[in-house]
Amino acid sequence: MTLTHLLTKSATNGRGFMMKAHHLLLTALTFACGFAPLHAADWLQFRGNDQRAVVTDSGVPTEWNVGEQADGSDSKNIAWKHKLPGRGVSSPIVVRGKVIATSASGAVQERLHVHCFDAASGKLAWERQFWATGRTFCHPSSSVAACSPASDGQHIFAFFSSNDLICLDLDGNLKWYRGLTYDYPTAANDVGMSSSPLVIGQTVIVQVENKGESFAAGIDAYTGETKWKHARKADMCWTSPTVMSGVDGKAVVLLQSTDRLTAHDPVTGKQLWTFDKTCSGIPSSVGSSDIAFIPSDGITAVRASSGSTSPEVLWSNNKLSPGTPSPIVVDDQILVINGAGALTAANTKDGEVAWRARLKGSFWATPVVAGNHLYVVNRDGIGQVLKLGKEGEIVSENKFGEPVVATPAIADGALYVRGDQHLFKVAKP
Amino acid sequence: MKTALVACVVSLVCLFTVASLAGPVDEAVKSLQSLGKEGVDNQAATRAWSVAAQANANELTTLLAGLDEANPLGANYLRAAVDVVVDRTLSAKSPAPLSAVESFLKDTSHSPRARRLAFEVITRFDAAAPDRLVPTFINDPSTELRRDAVQRLIDQATSLAKDESSKPAAIEAYRQAFTGSRDLDQIELLTKELKNLGVTVDLPTHFGFVMNWKLIGPFDNTGESAFDVVYPPEKEIRLDAEYPGKGDKPVKWIDHATTDAHGKVDFNKALGKANGVTGYAYTEFVAPQEMAVDFRVGCICAFKLWVNGTLVDGRNVYHSGTKIDQYIGRGKLKAGKNAILVKVLQNEQTQNWAQDWEFQLRVCDATGTAILSQDRVAAK
DSSP: OOHHHHHHHHHHTTHHHHHHHHHHHHHHHHHHTTOOOBOTTOBOSTTOTTSSOEEOOOOSOSOOBOOSOTTOTTOBSEEEEEEOSSBOOOOOEEETTEEEEEEEESTTSOEEEEEEEETTTOOEEEEEEEEOSSOOOOOTTSOSSOSOOEESSSEEEEEOTTOEEEEEETTSOEEEEEEHHHHSTTOOOTTOOOOOOEEETTEEEEEEOSSSSOEEEEEETTTOOEEEEEEOOSSOOOOOOEEEEOTTSOEEEEEEOSSOEEEEOTTTOOEEEEEOSOOOSSSOOEEETTEEEESSSSEEEEEOOTTOSSOEEEEEETTOOOOSSOOEEETTEEEEEOTTSEEEEEETTTOOEEEEEEOSSOOOSOOEEETTEEEEEOTTSEEEEEEESSSEEEEEEEEOSSOBOSOOEEETTEEEEEBSSEEEEEOOO | OHHHHHHHHHHHHHHHHHHHHHHHHHHHHHHHHTOOGGGTTHHHHHHHHHHHTTOOGGGHHHHHHHGGGOOHHHHHHHHHHHHHHHHHHHHTTOOOOHHHHHHHHHOTTSOHHHHHHHHHHHHHHOTTHHHHHGGGGTTOSOHHHHHHHHHHHHHHHHHHHTSGGGHHHHHHHHHHHHHHOOSHHHHHHHHHHHHHTTOOOOHHHHHTBOOEEEEEEEEEOGGGOOTTOOOHHHHOOOTTOEEEOGGGOEEEOEEEEOOOTTOOEEHHHHHOSOSSEEEEEEEEEEESSOEEEEEEEEESSEEEEEETTEEEEEEOOOSSOOOTTSEEEEEEEOSEEEEEEEEEEEOOOOSGGGOOOEEEEEEEOTTOOBOOOTTOOOOO
């Protein structure tokens, strides 16, 4: 058998079936972009499938204890935990019963890891390692594994601060590899980069903004080829692309830079509208229905009408200034954690403050919501659970025993938390 | 005669079989070695990877050898194929050609990454192998392998240091580790541990930082405009000359010897605190013969580096982090005296964290082993 035969066979094997399956999935995802809270079967990217970090699942424990015994005999509601090599501040994701986490090890975190665990048993299904092709310097508080991976349900797109973008299937087979700093050598930030990729349909959207070559790109999920690429402001920015619904119900991607926010068609990259005001370079926007809540002058809510190149400003409230965590929207409230660790809930309709709660510690991780409970973990690794109602009531504090910077994931009644050293599954027995 | 003929036919059949089995993997490896930028070869790479990942365990050394000539993208495709082959072989509890892989590991003509991967392959099949192999890596050209050997010595020394009577042995182990160390984190740890035991090390010499410079400036960089402006030091090196600097204020070369353990040259201290400015640092480096070297720069500001008039490296980026070995420029030293010129530009940012106007430069080989100027004065 020659290489040609093998390559031809490989190229045609199952491609038709996969394409059909993929189109079905795309259809499902398109409907998912209607933004009703999803059933918590999967958690496909940073802040979940629709990036609102909210699921209806009410089975997640509200109390847990990691314990101190190595065998976990004194733990409570910790289904499993795994030591991870090196460092990582990226969120885990959950895809079809598999938990994906990334980390970086080595003298300068030049070794990139993608781990896949069986969600039920916690058993390591596979691990793949790569050598970073881009720069791996970053601030000690961050990591080269800072960007959260994303999935379209059948592929994993692992992205790193070195701007290595790796596509694997769910069995760990390498589909394609892009080194975006290898492609564009000045695209780098030696403080570290942390923008997480966003998958919409068959496009993986990455935002690479730094003091060198800065751009956003739409990468073909199947081939890794560039579908579109736009220059962005050359400035340090750590925000992630965000999905929201356009006026026609189609998905729109928001790219938030320090000088403006632009909205694009995810397939073509065509700019649809622009919000020309200074925006935060760390917390990302959140979309709810056709309204974008932008970290700008506190929070500014905007809605774009059909054909308009600039959105209507619905309200702005400078008392809602988010710190590092991104805002989230729960029903008719937007929740913001400021730099001092205060959680504020405001009405999405007018931005008026509804209630405030004082949290313990400082935060990098974005809170997540399951059912009527909010889960937020501070940098010291204390997970605080709030019952949401007319106001937020702290119902428990639970220690992970190590720093936590990554935003948790929720799937099938479990909370997945990536600590500085371990990946934890919090679930009832 | 008949026996010989049969043997010949059998040999030919075997050869043909081996060739036909190995062929696709060889071809796949070849096509994965030099992948183009911007994803242009991705589709072909995906197909070739599928073939490479189907290799049998006996072809592991073919995949490993492929890394020798692979570019960084190709190396990752090949590495992932190796991992899949090893996973499959372990899962099937099939034998692996560990002897051949170990021979590959010991052959230092192979690329450092290929050899490191060979070591990891062996370790996955034989958990006891590190005990046997790691101590041999203390001077290895692979910094990843060397790192493990250094760590092993650190662990030994730490254990010895707990017992007062073993402290001389601990110091010796720490010294060996320090001599072998090339990674900053290990070097810093070893420096601290040796200091605790009363031993001082010469960090600038270990790293190969250039400590003695002539400096001149400030020239103008208002509006970050001077990255490509050619000021007099880029046209001529006349150490007794005087030029109009920023605001026409005359500037001339001054001597500067940094005492920083990491060789940092601080223009703010040497020339006066300033913003929107350009400074130059010049030194002469005496090499015993022509050699390829790394010029490794750490610089929080925009910079350019020339060696013997040839631009080796540069980056027009300000206050986006810095660290030792931030930028690695591959260049050449000629036998005898070499002229090294560094241009360092400070912008006009007002934040406290954006006021540093400094750089560091070391000369070393690809493993990070210091290369010292022959007229270097030993540290006191």
